[in-house]
Amino acid sequence: MAAPRVTMEVGNDGVAIITLINPPVNALAIPIVAGLKDKFEEATSRDDVKAIVLTGNGGRFSGGFDINVFQKVHGAGDVSLMPDVSVELVVNLIEDCKKPIVAAVEGLALGGGLELAMGCHARIAAPKTQLGLPELTLGVIPGTQRLPRLVGLSKAIEMMLLSKSITSEEGWKLGLIDAVVTSEELLKVSRLWALDIAARRKPWIRSLHRTDKLGSLSEAREVLKLARLQAKKTAPNMPQHQACLDVIEEGIVHGGYSGVLKEAKVFKELVMLDTSRGLVHVFFAQRATSKVPNVTDIGLKPRGVRKVAVIGGGLMGSGIATAHILNNIYVVLKEVNSEYLLKGIKTIEANVRGLVTRGKLTQDKANNALKMLKGVLDYSEFKDVDMVIEAVIESVPLKQKIFSELEKACPPHCILATNTSTIDLNIVGEKTSSQDRIIGAHFFSPAHVMPLLEIVRTERTSAQVILDLMTVGKIIKKVPVVVGNCTGFAVNRAFFPYSQSARLLVSLGVDVFRIDSAIRSFGLPIGPFQLLDLAGYGVAAATSKEFDKAFPDRSFQSPLVDLLLKSGRNGKANGKGLYTYEKGSKPKPDPSVLPIIEECRRLSNIMPGGKPISVTEKEIVEMILFPVVNESCRVLEEGIVVRASDLDDASVLGMSFPSYRGGIVFWADAVGANYVYTSLKKWSQLYGNFFKPSRFLEERATKGIPLSAPVSSSSTSRARL
Numbered sequence: 176m177a178a179p180r181v182t183m184e185v186g187n188d189g190v191a192i193i194t195l196i197n198p199p200v201n202a203l204a205i206p207i208v209a210g211l212k213d214k215f216e217e218a219t220s221r222d223d224v225k226a227i228v229l230t231g232n233g234g235r236f237s238g239g240f241d242i243n244v245f246q247k248v249h250g251a252g253d254v255s256l257m258p259d260v261s262v263e264l265v266v267n268l269i270e271d272c273k274k275p276i277v278a279a280v281e282g283l284a285l286g287g288g289l290e291l292a293m294g295c296h297a298r299i300a301a302p303k304t305q306l307g308l309p310e311l312t313l314g315v316i317p318g319t320q321r322l323p324r325l326v327g328l329s330k331a332i333e334m335m336l337l338s339k340s341i342t343s344e345e346g347w348k349l350g351l352i353d354a355v356v357t358s359e360e361l362l363k364v365s366r367l368w369a370l371d372i373a374a375r376r377k378p379w380i381r382s383l384h385r386t387d388k389l390g391s392l393s394e395a396r397e398v399l400k401l402a403r404l405q406a407k408k409t410a411p412n413m414p415q416h417q418a419c420l421d422v423i424e425e426g427i428v429h430g431g432y433s434g435v436l437k438e439a440k441v442f443k444e445l446v447m448l449d450t451s452r453g454l455v456h457v458f459f460a461q462r463a464t465s466k467v468p469n470v471t472d473i474g475l476k477p478r479g480v481r482k483v484a485v486i487g488g489g490l491m492g493s494g495i496a497t498a499h500i501l502n503n504i505y506v507v508l509k510e511v512n513s514e515y516l517l518k519g520i521k522t523i524e525a526n527v528r529g530l531v532t533r534g535k536l537t538q539d540k541a542n543n544a545l546k547m548l549k550g551v552l553d554y555s556e557f558k559d560v561d562m563v564i565e566a567v568i569e570s571v572p573l574k575q576k577i578f579s580e581l582e583k584a585c586p587p588h589c590i591l592a593t594n595t596s597t598i599d600l601n602i603v604g605e606k607t608s609s610q611d612r613i614i615g616a617h618f619f620s621p622a623h624v625m626p627l628l629e630i631v632r633t634e635r636t637s638a639q640v641i642l643d644l645m646t647v648g649k650i651i652k653k654v655p656v657v658v659g660n661c662t663g664f665a666v667n668r669a670f671f672p673y674s675q676s677a678r679l680l681v682s683l684g685v686d687v688f689r690i691d692s693a694i695r696s697f698g699l700p701i702g703p704f705q706l707l708d709l710a711g712y713g714v715a716a717a718t719s720k721e722f723d724k725a726f727p728d729r730s731f732q733s734p735l736v737d738l739l740l741k742s743g744r745n746g747k748a749n750g751k752g753l754y755t756y757e758k759g760s761k762p763k764p765d766p767s768v769l770p771i772i773e774e775c776r777r778l779s780n781i782m783p784g785g786k787p788i789s790v791t792e793k794e795i796v797e798m799i800l801f802p803v804v805n806e807s808c809r810v811l812e813e814g815i816v817v818r819a820s821d822l823d824d825a826s827v828l829g830m831s832f833p834s835y836r837g838g839i840v841f842w843a844d845a846v847g848a849n850y851v852y853t854s855l856k857k858w859s860q861l862y863g864n865f866f867k868p869s870r871f872l873e874e875r876a877t878k879g880i881p882l883s884a885p886v887s888s889s890s891t892s893r894a895r896l
């Protein structure tokens with residue numbers, strides 16, 4: 176790939192076209208920033224240049240500042256590696272330039288890319304260009320001063336705090352974009368616009384100097400106050416949200432330039448925090464998942480998947496079908512009888528309607544999606560399907576029967592996928608001779624909402640089938656993570672100790688609701704017990720059994736689930752769990768459950784000296800999450816994931832582990848492998864084998880090697896991949 180560069184061409188009309196060239200998104204890498212400074216200085220000083228147009232090569236303006244530099248700053252712990260963009264480049268060389276500059280924007284202008292465009296004196300955009308300031312998702316703040324001055328304070332705050340992009344058409348309505356023109360006309364119109372500004376036929380506007388859309392100081396303060404309250408609720412552990420609002424306020428009170436100066440200072444503080452380290456790590460982790468050795472690097476081309484059959488219209492099957500029809504893939508839903516089929520179709524319709532009600536889908540798109548669905552009771556429609564996803568109950572004989580029927584009913588190219596969350600895929604496909612087409616498509620509930628898709632491969636799944644499923648996964652807007660075959664695969668396997676340790680703590684005398692609250696404060700949306708309530712105690716009993724069977728040496732057998740089931744508490748589904756559920760209000764801790772918990776403690780009989788242990792909130796979090804780290808180590812050692820960052824990504828997307836902590840392995844490395852190891856060792860001596868550190872953790876901790884460092888091939892059982 177050619178080196179990132181900035182070019183300048185001066186036309187006979189006296190317009191200099193300055194072009195960013197850094198594919199694929201024209202990120203503002205350090206040489207680009209330096210190149211921009213050079214070219215703007217040159218254009219300003221040349222007598223033959225009357226006006227300037229700034230644009231991006233290859234149909235994309237810019238995806239913003241180069242995020243690789245953040246990683247370098249984090250690695251070196253040296254903030255001086257960040258170049259000065261906001262003052263020297265955007266204010267001095269662009270906005271205060273004595274020649275007019277027009278941004279010709281196409282494809283996307285995000286983060287620092289949009290900031291460059293807003294520093295220009297006008298913006299012309301091609302249709303459907305994506306405009307946004309997503310910096311908060313990286314733990315830093317964006318350019319905070321110009322957007323409120325161009326689109327108004329409330330809209331700007333919404334775009335920044337929610338990292339929400341808008342299209343150029345919306346941008347034009349809001350005043351961010353001066354004109355939307357076809358892609359073919361973009362440069363021509365921008366050149367003329369720049370010349371018109373030079374000749375004073377169009378206004379020469381410096382965004383930073385505008386105040387007309389900010390409202391009065393008291394109005395602005397009111398908007399900021401509400402936004403602060405909202406951010407406190409939605410982003411309690413993330414400092415960049417409040418910092419962003421503080422800097423906006425600085426600009427409103429003391430003027431835009433003052434805001435820019437404060438912004439530069441605060442940016443440098445934020446970029447050094449763990450929040451930014453974690454979020455930047457997750458950004459790259461998410462992109463790394465699409466690179467799978469021996470699958471995506473061997474020249475294979477994905478085959479199109481146009482028609483998918485889903486077997487089973489239960490909660491998972493209907494969610495999976497919904498995800499496909501919403502993305503224009505034709506779905507045949509098969510059930511065993513009309514009653515179940517109708518129920519499945521109704522659930523799909525409700526899923527789609529729910530998206531319309533929440534404003535996430537237009538009625539038109541909903542109608543079109545539902546036209547892509549057909550319910551069936553036999554295999555006659557299966558003769559031309561490209562993929563089947565089986566989503567029936569977790570029964571080995573049933574799944575085996577279905578897969579041998581599928582082998583006969585489907586064309587030979589058809590991908591045979593199962594949504595099992597625990598059963599070994601080799602067993603599922605045992606009765607077929609199509610082992611190369613058998614693959615796991617493990618969705619997380621609700622499947623049309625949760626972004627993770629674990630793609631489970633066996634030793635025999637073909638690379639083509641893996642690639643095809645990865646491609647479908649992206650089409651249905653999931654993040655596909657390719658994992659190996661074992662009980663629970665990557666996420667459920669790594670997190671099986673999560674609810675077990677919570678139950679163990681309860682048996683040791685710790686309060687259920689205090690545990691949930693500690694985990695929520697750490698950053699997960701709900702605690703382990705509320706999660707159990709949500710999954711239902713029937714499901715909890717079944718999955719616990721699988722893990723007890725697979726990992727008996729380190730499984731904690733708690734009587735809690737059986738006791739709850741015996742007392743008629745099935746979880747949220749029947750409105751009775753550890754919490755009470757009333758329509759319209761948040762779940763409330765149910766005090767009437769306390770005798771059951773006492774009974775559970777009596778039966779477990781593990782409280783030292785018969786007395787509850789005393790633990791801090793921090794210890795609660797560690798006693799629940801370090802066993803997860805320990806199991807993650809085994810997942811890494813066994814090569815269940817391609818790389819540690821895949822497990823980070825999967826933990827964030829599948830378990831809602833806080834992204835600002837970078838995912839489970841990244842967080843453990845930040846805490847320190849040795850600290851995790853010594854803590855587990857201490858607890859294993861006090862409370863038994865459940866906490867016993869794994870060989871991998873012990874080795875890494877004692878040798879001082881990060882858990883995320885690649886596993887050497889000798890110590891990994893690569894056979895699973």
Ligand SMILES: C[C@H](O)CC(=O)SCCNC(=O)CCNC(=O)[C@H](O)C(C)(C)COP(=O)(O)OP(=O)(O)OC[C@H]1O[C@@H](n2cnc3c(N)ncnc32)[C@H](O)[C@@H]1OP(=O)(O)O
Pocket residue numbers: 199200202203238239240241242243260283285286287288290309310313316317318462463
């Ligand atoms: C000082 C400033 O205010 C600070 C900033 O500007 S911070 C940066 C703000 N910008 C962002 O957050 C945008 C981040 N990028 C994205 O959201 C998406 O990549 C996108 C919408 C631009 C494109 O999405 P999509 O087409 O799906 O491609 P995607 O796979 O994500 O990216 C393509 C490649 O570009 C890279 N890339 C995208 N944006 C990048 C950026 N800002 N810096 C460095 N690399 C970037 C990706 O890492 C990926 O690299 P890979 O092929 O080696 O994995």
